[in-house]
Amino acid sequence: MENKIDVRDFNFFYSSFHALKGLTMPIRERQITALIGPSGCGKSTFLRSLNRMNDTIAGTRATGEVLLDGENIYAPDMDVTELRHRVGMVFQRPNPFPQSIFDNVAFGPRVLGMPAGKGLNKLVQESLEDAGLWTEIKHRLRDSALSLNPGQQQRLCIARAIAVKPEVILMDEPCSALDPVATFRVEELMRVLAKEYTIVIVTHNMQQAARVSDSTGFFWLGELVEFGPTDQLFAMPQEELTESYITGRRG
């Protein structure tokens, strides 16, 4: 199994606060890696480190390496926009732009310089199909994206992310604002997408991690306590802290 991303001795600071401490973990290609842990344990910070979204916050600093296909994304010559084309992101709250459904999906390709025309229309359709949204909304592509329900909005955001053909998709609690039915559909979608994409998902919901992921990392106070295949981590955790967290005694 290939490692898509290799994290090596990674540290992250918000000003003087040491948020991530010496993380080392692999993220395997075309698999779903789940990150679990209590609020404030650094799992979202870690996720946002993988496409350098933390750069938008003033006073942050990172040390160590995050190797994407062997290339350190924190190297000084790294092109951050190029990195984000390769490593896409879906957020906790669905955040479609206040534009039409079509324009939302076409946003990324247009930013990359794709002209309007058949190619773009086809790409938008494919992305919506891959996100499992096409049949529901194919007759209302010109409607505002804000007219969709939250579950559809989140799948639209997934379509928007995959329209630029990323290699990795980061998902930051993508279902926490959704009802159980919409959650189920997004989880289903993740399983399908994992055939083509490498997915990293942060979740508060341990059942979700157990249901969808191949590997799971357990974070506690900025440290990676345990990392391993999901079934093993949930069935036979090696660390006492992991066990007490997943059984609900700590957290």
Next chain:
Amino acid sequence: MTSKPSLATPSRTAEDAPRLRIGEWIIENLIRLAGLSTIVIIGLIFLFLLREGGPAFLDIPLRQLFGTRWYPIEGIYGLAPLLVGSLLVTVGAVIIAVPLGLITAIYLGEIAPPWQREILKPLIEMLAGIPSIVLGFLGWVALAPLIQNAGAATGLTAFTGAVILAYMSLPTIISISEDALYAVPKEYRDGALAIGATQWQTIWRVVLPAARSGIVIAVMLGIGRAIGETMAVMMVTGNAANIPAFGSGMIFEPVRTMTATIAAEMGEVAQGSLHYNTLFGIGIVLFVITFAINSLAGRIVGTRGARRSGGKL
């Protein structure tokens, strides 16, 4: 469901119920009165304008009224020079102020580091507090000589007025569009950046469209300020009531605006004379133009609001 007890509590005695209702009635009607008074006052203003200015439109032949000669002493009242004057100055001001204001707002809201914003914002608000006459004075002693040295026949031109007006409407345009940009949720910016848009692409393709309705309001209020301004314009545009020869140089000729005409001539006319009526007629024209701009802004913002709430794009 029918067996559910009533939620109304019968604790109020029969005695204070009417008193409550009277208090309620008074407050409700005070609020209604305040709201209605605005409508009534606007209606009265328009009626007054019509009464004083209306005869101008009846007594002066339409061909003369929209003619090119404004010679009140000879009894010739053609509004075209004044309309063209106002148009030149206002359009000139808008062309200068809108791009400059928007760019400044984008810089303040999206690019400037916080410490710069903290210095710049109060300064811009101070610019709004400068009395128009002071800006007019500035235009007269500082800007006009510059323009004359640059080759114009006189420094008191439509362009001078436009620049002064632009600087008067800039604070409005900047602070209202900056507020509109600020109101755009961070999630939109994150969403765009996470796809790999550059900062400029994020601003141009996501933030500005999302803030569009606020920016339209900012621009319209800026124009409203520009078109109604009198004193500063009167000081720096040269006040020549003739139409400059059509061409690219026309903005560097002296003009006279509608507002300046009213202000300059009102003191000298006999009340009730045709000249007096015509000055009020100019007021009607101004009123109609501002009203049209405001309703246009309302329509643009209105359709935008409908889209926000999920209508057709």
